[in-house]
Amino acid sequence: MSSKPMYFPPVPFDLAEAVECSDLVDMAYGMYYQWVQQDKPHTPLDLHWQPPRDSPYRFGEPIWGNSEVLLFRDWEPFAVVAQQNDKAYAIFRGTETLEDWYNDAEIKQVSYEVPHVSNVGLVHEGFFDLYKSLRRALLSQLNSLEGIRTLYITGHSLGAALAMVSTPDLMANAWTQHTPNVFQYNLAGPRACDPKLATFLNTGLAHIYRIVNSCDLVPEVPPSVYLGFTEKVLYEHVGYPVTFTAQYGDVPGNHAHHTSYNYALKNPQQPQGPVKTSHRGCRLRH
Helix, strand or coil, X not given: CCCCCCCCCCCCCCHHHHHHHHHHHHHHHHHHHHHHHCCCCCCHHHCCCCCCCCCCCEECCCEEEEECCCCEEEEEEEEEEEEECCEEEEEECCCCECHHHHHHCCCCEXXXXXXXXXXXXXXXXXXXXXXXXXXXXHHHXXXXXXXXXXXXXXXXXXXXXXXXXXXXXXXHHCCCCCCCEEEEEEECCCCCECHHHHHHHHCCCCEEEXXXXXXXXXXXXXXXXXXXXXXXXXXXXXXXXXEECCCCCCHHHHHCHHHHHHHHHXXXXXXXXXXXXXXXXXXXXX
C-alpha cells in the first residue's frame, strides 16, 4: 500500500522537532513498560526506571497519576520531564489498551480551573481529573530547571489529551518569572476541550500542532456533538492539523505510536509503513 506525502504547516512548525517529540514519547512508553515488567510497583520508590544510556537528555523522576473517573484507581507513571540545554520537555504516555478508551471517551465536561487560570471554558472531566493528580509533581520538576527558553509539550493517545489540558496550566504556572516559548506536538489526540477552551488555546501564545492518522478512530472521540436527554455537549479539536493516511488493517495498528505515527514523521514522503500480520486483541502497539 502507498499514501500521499504529508503536508506540513508553515514555520514555526518544525519536522525535526516533531520527530524529536515523538521519539521522547517512545521513551515515555519505555518507562511504562519497565513499570509493567517490574510487576507494576505501587510507589515511585519501588520503580527503577533506566532511560536509554546514550540519551542526550537529562530526565527527571517518573511522574505518577491516578483517576477514579477514568478507572485508573492505582497510581501509575504517566509523565516524565526532560531537559537538553535551554529546552524542557513535558512528555505524556498513552493508555495501555484500547479497552481503556471506552472509559476515556466519557462525555462529561467540567470547568477548567487551576491557579491563575479560570473562566476559559470546559474540559473533559476524565482527562482533567487525571492531569490534576500529577500537575504538582510536573510543575515542581519543571520549575526546578534553570535557563529554559523553550518548552515542548507532547504525548500520544491519552497522553496527547494530557498534553492538551496541561498547556494552559504550564503557561501560567511554570517559570513565572519569565515565559518560555511553548510548542505542543500532540499525536493521535482525542477531543478534550469545548469550543470556548479550544478558542482560548488556539488564540493563545502556544504553538499547537495536532498530528493525526486519518485512519485512526481514537481522535474521533469524544464525538464533536453529543445530544443527551437534558443537554447538548460540544467538543472541538485544538491546533493546526498535520494529517497523514496510513492503513494498517485494524484499529490498534492505525493508532499505534511507534509503527504508525513515529514512522510517518520519519518517512513523510511515504507515511504508509509495512503492513504486518494483523494481531488479535485490543492491546496497543506503542
